[in-house]
Each structure stands twice: as structure tokens, then as C-alpha cells.
Amino acid sequence: MLNRRKNKYSSINDYRYSFISYNDENGSQWDFSKKQLLLVVFLCVSIVGTGLFFATDYLTKILYQTKLKSLKRDYGKISLTLSKLQEQMDLLSTHVVNIEEKDRALRTYANMPQIDKDIRKLGVGGMEVVKPLKLDYQISDPSEKLIDLEMNIDNLTRKVKLELASYSNIYNKVIKESDRLKSIPSIRPVNGGYINSGFGYRNDPFTSKPRFHYGQDITVPSGTNIYAPADGVVKYAARQGGFGKVIKLDHGYGYRTIFAHLSKFYVKWGQKVKRGDLIGKSGNTGRSAGPHLHYEVHRNGVPQNPLDYFFSGYIK
Structure with missing residues (x-):
């Protein structure tokens, strides 16, 4: 039990506090001045506050590390997926190049003018996009890969549209002049050699x-x-x-x-x-x-x- 009593030999604001324990027959009593009590309270609050601070900081670090590991895993998955998509885009680009070569041969065969190289480069409905220079200290991230992929898809789409339009023109030309085209020498006369x-x-x-x-x-x-x-x-x-x-x-x-x-x-x-x-x-x-x-x-x-x-x- 904590009691407060005034010291008769001190000033009016000088109180002493007593802590009395009744756990045994004789009891125990401890006397504290107001300053001593405030000091004890301050120390207790400081210890508890410090403990809470370090505990909060520790938990925050654990949560941060957990979140960081999760983000790294997601980063790896996204980066791998984008790399695979880019490989597929590269393969499709190779196919488009082969189609362009066949288109040139067909135009020669059909006695049609060739598509201008600048038009073929840009395709249909687009303009050339200049990528910003990448500094050595910049680290590639999924967002950059995604931007590159979007640009490649857009470029490939425009080229495919151009080839579709070109093949349509060639087809119409061939239909109109099929007899003449059958008369144009157009294959090797021997196999190999x-x-x-x-x-x-x-x-x-x-x-x-x-x-x-x-x-x-x-x-x-x-x-x-x-x-x-x-x-x-x-x-x-x-x-x-x-x-x-x-x-x-x-x-x-x-x-x-x-x-x-x-x-x-x-x-x-x-x-x-x-x-x-x-x-x-x-x-x-x-x-x-x-x-x-x-x-x-x-x-x-x-x-x-x-x-x-x-x-x-x-x-x-």
C-alpha cells in the first residue's frame, strides 16, 4: 500500500511517500520523497519506452525483410517471363524478315515495284521510336524490359500490317495476270549444283x-x-x-x-x-x-x- 504524508520539518509542498507491504506478520515500509518517486517513475517509463522502440524497430525490420524477399521473388518471376516473351518476339521478328524476303521475290516475279526500305522499316501506322540512351550505372528492371517489349510488339505489328497489305496487292496482281506469270521463268532449272x-x-x-x-x-x-x-x-x-x-x-x-x-x-x-x-x-x-x-x-x-x-x- 502506498501512503502520502507531509514532512512536518519541511516546506508545505514537501511530501514523503511510504510503501507498506503486509505480506508478512511484521510488515515492511519504504519511504520515498517526491523527487525519488518521480525519478523511479521516469526510469520505468524510459525503460518501457526504450523497449517498445527497439521492439517496434525489430518488428519493422522483420516485416521489411519479408516484404523485400517477396518482392525479389516477384521480380525474378516477372523478369524471367519478360525474357521468355522477348525470345518469342525475336523469333517472330526472324519470321517477319523471312516474309519480307519472300515479298521482295514475289514483287519481282509479279513485275511490281519494291516497297521503299524506309516504309518497310516503319511499317503501317507508325513512326520510328528512338530509345533513350541507357547509362552504364542504370540497372535494368522489369519496367524497362516491359517498355522494350511493348515497343517491339508495336513495331512488329506495324510490319505485319504492311506485309498483309503487300500480299493483298500481290495476290490481286497475280490473279489479274496469272497467264503472264506462268510464262515468266522463275525457278532453277536444276536441283542444286x-x-x-x-x-x-x-x-x-x-x-x-x-x-x-x-x-x-x-x-x-x-x-x-x-x-x-x-x-x-x-x-x-x-x-x-x-x-x-x-x-x-x-x-x-x-x-x-x-x-x-x-x-x-x-x-x-x-x-x-x-x-x-x-x-x-x-x-x-x-x-x-x-x-x-x-x-x-x-x-x-x-x-x-x-x-x-x-x-x-x-x-x-
């Missing part, structure tokens, strides 16, 4: 003097199948001087093709052929330094570079 002496000036293999070469030589073993590069009619299938055994096809629309140094014919004069039909076999007949196919393309009587008419592989 080594591209040897090309179109243009070269040293003649027999005289070593410069001479214009009007075709494309393709080194292949004797007996290699020769295919018609377009629909047409056989205008010649016989021997012709230095060319040896020769086949000449008239494809119409001003296109003619010549196949020289053959070993065997599978067609005859006046026969109609379709693109990809087997017409003969390669050989080493005539004025030839070794087994190969000499192939020429003429348009309106003017020799053309045959490589400009290799739009795809052989058709069979």
Missing part, C-alpha cells in the same frame, strides 16, 4: 580471250534432271554446234530459255510444257570443258541475267 561462270564478260575457257557470256553455267553431274522454268512450247530439241544437245523453249510474252550441253531429251519440237516438267538431262556435249548446264534467259530478244529469275528452288 554449283553456280559457275556467270552472265557477262569472262575469259573463254578454250581461247583465254575475253568474251561475253550470255548465260549462267551450273556445274552438275551428267544425267542431272533439267526442269522447265515456266509454261511454254518446245521450239528446238536437237544438236547445235558448240552447244551440243540443246533445248529451246518459247514461253510467250517475249520470254525464251535455252538449255545447252545436254545428254538426253525428254521433249520434242512443238510439245507444250508446264513449269516444273522434266525436259531433259544435263551432260557434256558440244564445246564444253566439263559436265554442266548452260542456261540462258531472253526477254524480247535481249539476253537477261538468269540469276534474276531464280525466285525459288526447283519445283519437283
